[in-house]
Amino acid sequence: MPELPEVEVVRRGLAAALTGRCIAAVELVGRHGPRAVRRHAAGPADFVAALTGRVVEDVRRRGKYLWWALDDGDAVLAHLGMSGQFRVLTAGHDQPQHPHLRIRLHLAEAPAGPEPHPDTVVDFLDQRTFGGLCLVAGGAELPAPIAHIARDLLDPEFDRTLAVRTIRRRESGIKRVLLDQSVISGIGNIYADEALWQARVHYDRPAAGLSARTVGSLLDAAGDVMRAALEAGGTSFDALYVNVNGQSGYFDRSLNAYGQAGKPCPRCGAPIRRERFMNRSSFLCPRCQPLLSASGRGRRA
DNA sequence: CAGTCGCCCTGCTGGC
């Protein structure tokens, strides 16, 4: 469930722990350790060897991806998938290993000293194993595997006018388009439903049939809700999303539609409904978010 | 080429 706000919380935590540090040692842990680096084409052993001794210069993010810019221009690209977590441990990491631990990095102060920093470890945990890391040559600015991902709503260079135009050219339902990371990145199921609720738009309205003004307000709503979620430390329903210190965010208390089936719409009081769409759940207010606009406006050919 | 769909995976929950 990590979407943009959750990944940004993680990025900030990793930046504080990794920037200016050297990766002194890399462990792939257990049966699923190698799986966590499956996107590294040269294989698990190469990943470990290639990463060891590298110095992290910066931690960057686009949409739901984050990457560590290394001082030689390469990058370590990471995606949390459904359940990936980074944990920074500065002391006491001799406790029993977490069952979902896949990768453990031992840090040292840069320039690389002969001894690993005794107390600083970065762990990658992943229950459902959809996430993972890989090393991308020359990827510090923007790793090639994610070059097709569009800028996200919190990117200073995000082009709202361009995004509105792109969305309105798509022959598909609006939620499908919002979830398409090549159109705008960072939005997942939770924030898509929240933005649609905020803008009073049904998830299956054809994107091409929406006015530029409606699409604009939808983007603004998505940006607003993700900024608010970021301030709240992200959305946590369970133990699957936490920050690098293992703490939950509390934005789930502020959700208006997602996960609220049966509860009254905070705006009009009608019960929020859960429907299946794209093999996922969609939550909406049937009164505020009608599939057909009130005027009927049937543009049937 | 744009759009759609199935699959990857683990762990928890609910029904019988």
Add this chain to the structure above:
DNA sequence: TGCCAGCAGGGCGACT
């Protein structure tokens, strides 16, 4: 009590 279906769902590859 135990078993299994269903659910959670981001992203990619394979189709139409």
